[in-house]
Each structure stands twice: as structure tokens, then as C-alpha cells.
Amino acid sequence: MNVEEIIKTSRPLPLAPRTIIHMALVQNKIEDSMGNALKPFEVSTQQFNVLRILRGQKGQPANLFTLNERMVTKMSNTTRLVDKLMAKGLVNRTQCPSNRRKVEITITEAGEAALEQMDRAVTGAQDKLLEKFVEKDLEQLNELLDKF
Template identity: 40%
Template structure:
């Protein structure tokens, strides 16, 4: 299926660059929607899932909210508000940083780790779908091209 078919494009794109940009945006949203559907039963948003993965990567060390913000995939997200929502779900703990009273440390709870472990299988399934469509070399090349686009 082509991007033209997926978005019902009637006229040609202005250039291959325009087509590529629309294709990247459309594909990004397509992937995000697949992930959102996978996360929906657990009551997590993509942004909350991203925060939990950041915290799992640093576990058992706490992470400052400011560091979470820097590492978020969606730079427009409000990490502090996301952490508050995760605290209400008992998936993270928020404490005052002992070395800087103005900073807040966040650590993932056992419940958060358990939830991520349960979600890992579904996320891996989405990754395996990519295996069926791209070779390892193609996936590496795609990643390289996307890195170059952002450079």
C-alpha cells in the first residue's frame, strides 16, 4: 500500500521530499495508534508508557523529573503531570531529592515494573510485525536515514 492510497491523495506530491515528509508523519501516527491500542486496556497513554520505560531503564536509581523531560520521546509532554498521574496509579513514587530540595526524584514501583513486563510481549509483537515487512538491513538503513534527517 502506498502513502497516496492510504491518505487518498488525488494529486501528486510537490516533490519526493514532500512525499517523504508526509509519509514519515503518517507512519509515525500509524505506529503510535498501534501502540495506543495495545496500551489502552492497561489505562496507560503513550506518554505515560514512555515515562515508565525511562524509569525502568534507570531502576533501581531514582530519576529527576527534569531528566525524564529531557529523555521523553514527545518533547511537548508535561513530565510532572504525567508523573502525578502515574503516582495515582501506584506505578511510581515521587520523593523530594535529598541533594536538591527543589528537585523531585521519581522511581518506578514493583507494580510499574510488573505492568511493563506484561506489556513487553505485546510491544515485542508489534516489533515482530516489522520483522515480517523489513529485513534487518532495511530496518538499520531506515534508522540511519531517519537519524540523518534529524542531524
């Protein structure tokens, strides 16, 4: 990935702005790749993320606050995101009996099954994205990202 070529700029960029732009370009590529992997399942990366969180709950229900807290990209409207997963039959939503303000969201069996397929697709996409990285590169990259 050559930054200057992609944004068609003639002059070389100073290192700091180049890094920021580089990050954006790579993130675009990652989102594109993940989106394509999930396209057959008609779920967004956000929805996929929620399904994974719910599976991680191991049967224990999650409420909207918990979901929002654990999402990679927090968003203001988790209600409607869950609505869409409900409409697809991938999750259940019930009112919490002990505190009726809360909702209890769980993944359905259909959701678990679909998620397994999605996982395969996404893992494949990620492996492809990272194919040029050796273990040491990934460690180094994670260390550098920690500096942000």
C-alpha cells in the same frame, strides 16, 4: 502503504512533499498500533516511556529534569504525567533530601510488574509493524533517518 491512495489524491506527488507526508502517515500508524497495545493497561505511550526510563535507572531515582531529557517526545508538563502514574500506583515520588527542590521518582514493584506486561504487548506490536522489514532494511532505514 500507498500514500496517494490514503489521502485520496488523484495526481502523483513530487518526491519531497511525498516523503514528508509519508513520514506522517507511517508515524500515525505506529502511534495507533502502540496506543492499541497499551490500551489494556490504560497508559499513554508517554507514560510507558517514563516507566521504561525509570526501570533503566535500576533503583536510582530520577527527577523531572532527567525524565524530560530522556523522553522521546519532550513535553512541557512532566509533573502531571507523573501524577497520573502515581495515581495508578506505578511510581513513587518523594522530595530529594539533599536538594529539596528536586523530586525523586522511582518505579514501584507494581510498576515493574505492569511494565513487563506492557513490554510484551508493545514488542508484539512493533514486531508486527516491522514484519516486512529484514535486518538490512532496518539498517538502511536508520541510516536514511539519520540524514534528517
